[in-house]
Amino acid sequence: MYDPLKNKLKIALITGFSCLSGLGIASGIGWTNVPSGNHPIISSEPQIPTQAVQPALDLSDAFVNVAETVTPAVVRIEARKQVTADRNQNANPFSNPFLRREENPQPQPDQVAGGSGFIISDDGYILTNNHVVTDATSLTVFLQDRRSFPATLVGRDPFTDVAVIKIEAENLTKLHFGDSEKLRVGEWIVAIGNPGFGGTSSPLDYTVTVGIVSAIGRPLQLLQRELARDEETANNRGFAIEDFIQTDAVINPGNSGGPMVNLKGQVVGINSAIASRTGFYQGYGFAIPIDLARRVMEDLVDYGVVRRAWLGVAMRPIDALSAETYGLPSVSGVELTLITEDGPAEGYGLQPYDVITEVDDVPIGRVGQLQQNIAMKRPGDAISVTIYRNERPRNVRVVLGEAPLQPRTETAEASGPVREERMDDKLGLAIEDMTQESATAFGYEDISGALITRVAINGPAARRGVRPGWKVIEINRKPIPDAEEAYSILQDLNDGEIVTLHVAAPSDSRQIIHIRIPE
Incomplete structure (x- = not known):
């Protein structure tokens, strides 16, 4: 017997089933994208095939492995120091938190500043920068596992900016040395530091940055400028060894003393300095070659000083x-x-x-x-x-x-008065006999010889770096007893010739400068 109600229910069920099936099929083949609960459907499938970026993924894994392996050996060094007020507010050339001295420094309460270092032996020896520990009255080392230890200064060398400190601790992770002599420009490096204060309590703990070796053998004269400000080392500043590795890896204050490592996790340098006008990273970072640092470390551990x-x-x-x-x-x-x-x-x-x-x-x-x-x-x-x-x-x-590195003092260079002089137009410089007045003004003890008193701006001598206040020792290997002899030799030179000046500064540092006379 025909039942209209059952027939309608059967049609409704068939229709509903067909709609759901159609919707499922349409969704499966992408004909519809109906959100569920107003949330978009987000896929986790890679948009770029893994195979196409596998080399980059492998490099990324290498960086991760280096960071995980090296970081446990990197330490935070906090140095308590007696500092002085500095009205000039000039940044330290190594961009650490300590400021340059003023002429009449005022005593201040002890301040805590610091940098990084890294463990190099099972018995607690740590390599860092000299400028991190200089003048410290106490040192504290913080490890990644939140342990902290007092540290003793083993030795330091201001002429390379290398220092060694030591802690008494067990279960330490140490780093291995690479060969900085084999570094190549363009090679990947990783710079690791611990700039945060208080062990692992700071949000800046354990900074890992990556870059390449940008250049090798950079002579920055940072150490010489720092040594020149200390009367105990000023006269020996020529012993400074500056052959820095340059990198574009970020090295900011507090990272000084941390390791620069290659992709094998071997230390190839000690992060030491940045070059910027602000004291913060602007594209140039520098490190001490580990070959040099290792040689210095050996003497510091054996003798407490460097026998250079x-x-x-x-x-x-x-x-x-x-x-x-x-x-x-x-x-x-x-x-x-x-x-x-x-x-x-x-x-x-x-x-x-x-x-x-x-x-x-x-x-x-x-x-x-x-x-x-x-x-x-x-x-x-x-x-x-x-x-x-x-x-x-x-x-x-x-x-x-x-090397005779005993502390000595020297007479500082000073600007002297400039009088009307005879000017040599070929080189663009004025030379006159040394007098008691000019010797005193420029800081010379000996009043004999000939003195460069003026250098023409953009002249041949100026372009080769000649400066007023230098004493002329020789011209073309001929001794110069007075200004007249200097001018006599210069007058006989022809256009296009190369003239060789042997000059000395008041500190008796000497230079040989070659200048071509314009044609």
Whole structure:
């Protein structure tokens, strides 16, 4: 018997089932995108195939592995220091929290500042920067596992900005050294620091940044400027070794002393300085090569001080004009400007104007490289030095001495009065006889000789770095007893010739400068 109600219910069920089935099919093939509960449907499928970015993912994993492996060995060092007020508010050249001294510093309450370091041995030795621990009355080290320990200063070296401290602790994670000599420009590096105060309580703890080696062998003169402000080290500032690794990895205040590592987790440098006008990162970070730091560390641990090998010369880098002057086969090497009296170099026959091109068959291309090469030796070691003299190479064997780093004081350079002088138009400089007045004004004890009193702006001498206040020792290797002799030699020079000036500053630091006379 036909029942209309049952028939309608059957049709309704069939219709509803068909709609749901159709909706499911449409959703499955993307014909509809009906939100559920007003929430969008979000897919977790990668938009770029993993295979296409696998090399980048592998590199990312490498960074993660380095951070996880190295970070436990990085420590926070808090240094309590007696500081002085500084009305000038000039930032420390290493961009750490400590400020430069003023002429009449005012005592202030102790302040706590600090930086980073890293553990290098199971028995608690830690490498850091000298400027992190200098003048500290107490040191505290914080580890990643929230433990903290008092630290003792083992030794420090202001001439390389390296220091070693020690804690008494167990179950320490230590880092291994790489070979900074094998670093290549463009190589990936990771810089790790612990800039936060109070162990792991700060939001800035354990900063990991990544970059590349931007350059090698940067001579920044940061150490020399810092040493010059301390009367105990001012006269020895020429012993500063500055051969920094440059990186674009972020290194900010508080990261000083932390490790710079390669992708194998080996330490290749100690984060040391940044170059910026604000004291904060602006694209340039610098680190001390670990090969040099390791050599310094060995002496500090063994002796408490550095016994530095010493050649006994002052030098400057070779440029194109210097290479042409000396007939060098390439623009490479360092030019000797001063031979220290009774020093090793003098005893073995080295002379001013010699150009060192190799040491122990290793090519020498820059001043910092030679300094670091000598610093890696020990007093009493013999080295083979290849020099160019009179456009010909020769080999000289030199036994290195020990650097005389005893504290001494010196007379600071000062600006002197400028009188009406005779000006040499070829080089753009004025020279006059040294007088008692000019010697006192510029800080010379000896009143003999000829003094550069003025340098024309943008003149040939100025463009080569000649400055007022320098004493002229020689011109074209001829001694200059007075201004008249200097002008006599300069007048006989022709356009296009290269003139060589041997000059000295009041501190007796010397330079040899080559200047081409404009045509």
